[in-house]
Amino acid sequence: MQILALDERYRLSESKDYEVKVAFLQLAILAGCKDYYNEVEKTLKEVGRMKYLRPLYTALVQGSGKDEQKIFAKGVFAEAREGITP
Numbered sequence: 001m002q003i004l005a006l007d008e009r010y011r012l013s014e015s016k017d018y019e020v021k022v023a024f025l026q027l028a029i030l031a032g033c034k035d036y037y038n039e040v041e042k043t044l045k046e047v048g049r050m051k052y053l054r055p056l057y058t059a060l061v062q063g064s065g066k067d068e069q070k071i072f073a074k075g076v077f078a079e080a081r082e083g084i085t086p
Helices: 002-010 018-030 034-046 050-062 066-082
Strands: none
Touching: 002 018, 002 034, 018 034, 018 050, 034 050, 034 066, 050 066
């Protein structure tokens, strides 16, 4: 898969720059590459800015495996929400 080759070469999923990392993860989700679900989950739980969260949740809802991805997105959201302290 080209997504895996791209990441192997440039390590985009490991980028410290969230602009780059989120753009890559969004592409991976839309390509149906489940290899990055752990990294998507980690990013959604670490990052607090909607600027980065919204594109990933949107990609999960609009991706090719819609039902499975929606369940994944809801589960991650519920877990991340529990970690928020008012």
